[in-house]
Amino acid sequence: xxxxxxxxxxxxxxxxxxxxxxxxxxxxxxxxxxxxxxxxxxxxxxxxxxxxxxxxxxxxxxxxxxxxxxxxxxxxxxxxxxxxxxxxxxxxxxxxxxxxxxxxxxxxxxxxxxxxxxxxxxxxxxxxxxxxxxxxxxxxxxxxxxxxxxxxxxxxxxxxxxxxxxxxxxxxxxxxxxxxxxxxxxx
Numbered sequence: 001x002x003x004x005x006x007x008x009x010x011x012x013x014x015x016x017x018x019x020x021x022x023x024x025x026x027x028x029x030x031x032x033x034x035x036x037x038x039x040x041x042x043x044x045x046x047x048x049x050x051x052x053x054x055x056x057x058x059x060x061x062x063x064x065x066x067x068x069x070x071x072x073x074x075x076x077x078x079x080x081x082x083x084x085x086x087x088x089x090x091x092x093x094x095x096x097x098x099x100x101x102x103x104x105x106x107x108x109x110x111x112x113x114x115x116x117x118x119x120x121x122x123x124x125x126x127x128x129x130x131x132x133x134x135x136x137x138x139x140x141x142x143x144x145x146x147x148x149x150x151x152x153x154x155x156x157x158x159x160x161x162x163x164x165x166x167x168x169x170x171x172x173x174x175x176x177x178x179x180x181x182x183x184x185x186x187x
Contacts, residue, residue, distance in 0.1 A: 109139035
């Protein structure tokens with residue numbers, strides 16, 4: 001009964017022409033590097049591909065379809081960054097030092113972000129917990145910036161930063177007051 005319902009639900013979503021096309025091309029958009037490509041595009045559309053993806057797909061002969069596929073030039077955020085964070089303190093606005101070190105491989109990366117003097121500030125708790133060590137972050141790099149997330153749970157820490165020349169600027173997602181982050185590439 002359940003299997004019949006699933007089959008009925010599945011067949012109701014595609015026309016007979018679509019089923020015929022998929023039967024002719026059972027691996028229509030698969031390649032030997034499908035997992036890596038899928039991880040890069042888990043928030044698609046539009047599809048994000050690097051020149052390497054296009055080359056592999058053309059070599060394997062599977063590239064095609066009615067999709068708008070753009071080769072994305074990714075921002076370069078690797079290295080050391082220094083700057084300031086600003087937000088609300090217990091009694092007044094606060095501004096203090098911020099430092100980051102990022103390692104990047106293509107669209108993904110990891111690093112550490114240190115926001116100094118956060119003990120009495122309205123910042124995410126994980127920032128206060130980690131203190132002078134800074135927090136570990138994972139990077140999701142795009143064409144114009146980067147999203148930083150806590151490696152275990154993005155609800156603990158998430159920041160969106162835009163790359164403007166040699167400067168990263170943006171905000172830290174926080175339930176309380178907004179926290180602004182401005183970093184410049186260190187020499």
